[in-house]
Amino acid sequence: MFVIKNYGYTYNGDVNMGVVNLSAQKCRTLNLVFSNSALANKLQFWHAECVPERDSPILERDSPLGRTSSRGNSVNSDTHSLSYPHLLDSASAAVSQASPHILIGSFDEDQTSLPFHFSSSSLLTSPSNSSSSFPTDESRTQARGYHPRDETDDYIQVSDSETDLRSPKRLRTQEILDKDSKMRINQSENGVGGNANGVPHTNNGDCEDVSNGQILNNNDNNNNNNKTQRTRKQELVRLMVQALQNMGYSQSAALLESESGFPLESQAVAQFREGVLKGDWDLIESLLPTLELDHTKDTVVVKFLIRQQKYLELLEAEHKMKALIVLQRELTPLNYNLERLHALPSFAMCSNTDDLKRRADWDGANGASRQKLLLELQKYISPAIMVPEHRLETLLEQATGFQRKSCLYHNTNEYISLYSDHICDRSQFPLVTTHIFNRHTDEVWHVVFSNNGKFLASASKDKTAIIWSLESLDLLHILSDHEDFVSYVSWSPDDSMLLTCGQDNELKLWNTQTGICVNSFKKHTEPVSACAWLPDGKSFISGSSDKTAYLWSLDGTVISKWSGARIMDLAINKEGTKMVAICPDKKIHIYDLLTKLEEATLEENARITSICLSNDCKFALMNLESREIHLWDIDERRLVRKYHGQKQGKYVIRSCFGGIDQGFIVSGSEDSNIYVWDRDHATLIEVLSGHKGTVNSVNWSPVNPRIFASAGDDHTIRIWGTTSAADHKGKMKTP
DSSP, X not given: OEEEEETTEEEEEEEETTEEEEEEEOOSSEEEEESSHHHHHHHGGGHHHHSOTTOOOEEEOOSTTOOBOTTSOBOOSSOEEEEETTSOSSHHXXXXXXXXXXXXXXXXXXXXXXXXXXXXXXXXXXXXXXXXXXXXXXXXXXXXXXXXXXXXXXXXXXXXXXXXXXXESOOOEEXXXXXXXXXXXXXOTTOOOOOTTSOOBOTTOOBXXXXXXXXXXXXXXXXXXXXXXXXXXXXXXXXXXXXHHHTTOHHHHHHHHHHHSOOSSOHHHHHHHHHHHHTOHHHHHXXXXXXXXOTTTHHHHHHHHHXXXXXXXXXXXXXXXXXXXXXXXXXXXXXXXXXXHHHHHHHXXXXXXXXXXXXXXXXXXXXXXXXXXXXXXXXXXXXXXXXOTTHHHHHHHHHHHHHHHHOTTOOOOSOOOSXXXXXXXXXXXXXXXXXXXXXXXXXXXXXXXXXXXXXXXXXXXXXXXXXXXXXXXXEEEEEOOOSSOEEEEEEOTTSSEEEEEETTSOEEEEETTTOOEEEEEOOOSSOEEEXXXXXXXXXXXXXXXXXXXXXXXXXXXXEEEEESSOOSEEEEOTTSSEEEEEOTTSEEEEEETTTTEEEEEEEOSSOEEEEEEOTTSSEEEEEETTTEEEEEETTTTEEEEEEEOOOOSSSOOOEXXXXXXXXXEEEOOTTSOEEEEEXXXXXXXXXXXXXXXXXXXXXXXXXXXXXXXXXXXXXXXXXXXXGXXXXXXXXXXXX
């Protein structure tokens, strides 16, 4: 710790790793106090720039073990003080005779001119004896750097039990550097400093880097590096020991521990682990103080988990009285997790062990409950004390996962080797058109793969929908009963039926095997914009611009109705519990299909044209007329990511997820191109050309990550694949 006192202020701080941190306190004299002789030696070169030129520092050493300085003062080997007992009688005189680098007592609007680096936590404080510490108003006004607002009412009272602390309304500091951005060191009386490049030399000749009030000692850096290397070595050895034990190489693990001197865990931790697995509850509670828990919180949680397990095992063993004693005397006083605590007494009323396990969601003492308890307890124990289970395997999985995410073209399920860095070849990405379907006679607005990936359905402005075979690459059925444009198609969960939505205000249900229309649904009064199946395949929901949405049964019965919003598009999660619908008013509506109530509304910044749910139904893609695609987290109700590049403003453009783990975002565009982004990085990785008009819809195969389809205003549907997926005639090879 050192203290710097100057005209009206005191700067208190310490030196840690060569960085000076200061705070301020009112005073009249200038003192520097160092915690050891090494720091005093290192900082001697500062003296000449911190005092008036006519004053020279006095190094006081007052210990019996000390020695006499050049001024005749005694020196303490542990505490070193640089003192200026009578700097000047008045602040004005001090300013007139001060060197340019004298410490300034100003902390208000004016910048503080100090040759030190200040921490952001600096505090301005007042001593207990204010009459002797504060300069007079006259002298303070004349002192350099003083601001008229620098009065006691400019300070905010801070509560402190030992000292009267006050902090300024605003504190600003300024680093003092020369034009070469280096601190210049003046030659002091004892010869320390004075190097032409501003780098001082210590008594032993070692060179130290000095910049912006920081001292960087090469020896200290080497010591830190050695310490880091030893720590890393210890961690690696412990992880390898754990991995060897997990793989069954116990003797090798023991040999590694013995040879390295780094045990996997202490004896107390080993006893704790064994105690949990054996159910020795008294032992493991006695060992809690050795585990470095936060005793104000974590200890309570850990004790609750242990005693809950103890209580349930007593009930399982039919020792109900002992169990109730544990509940009353050990669990209840913890006053933790009251909901669970109130449920525990009811378990004592279970008729048998199976009933207990079912109601408590617990598999018994002989099951995996103790192992699960150990894993839960480890969350509250420092990993340096108890290494988490399978830690090395977890790190390796994280490393390969990072490489996977860093690979922009990652689109394979193949094993990622640890022997080399993983990079996917761009040639394995679907970049080329492998087949073109061209039987439509007008714009194609929507295209969707069947759930089994063997078929494709398309909707067109030519008033038809077509089912295509991807095995024979040929047309199977033309569905042509609509009287107006067909804008949307949807496969049933088992692919046996297909729904089509028309601008004639009707939905039609088709048998995909025969191509025959099974039923027509006439309830909407305006064009039907979208529809989606429930997972049971026995009902579906349709949305229309007539501000209604209907839940239908296959026989045409309306089960439920929602009113109030013009539906542009909609989607249902795989569990059939939630529906997400978009409207022209820039809103996203989320409905609970169990209660049939709207549970949330999200706001967008532009008109939304389409929606696509991810496979896990947690995320939703929204195409906006503002030439952006937004990725929303539906569960957390937040915007996650934005994708830019595609052109959109006039028409409905549909995008989708694609690739392995749905790691890509692909979208059509009004400039005739297809845009592909990396989902996590939002990086545009490909712009694919081929269509001769607006690309209205894209859809990625649900079973083949290297195939997707696109539909456009040029009346065609294109199948995209890798270069190896096409033969010399340009036809797609079927897997």
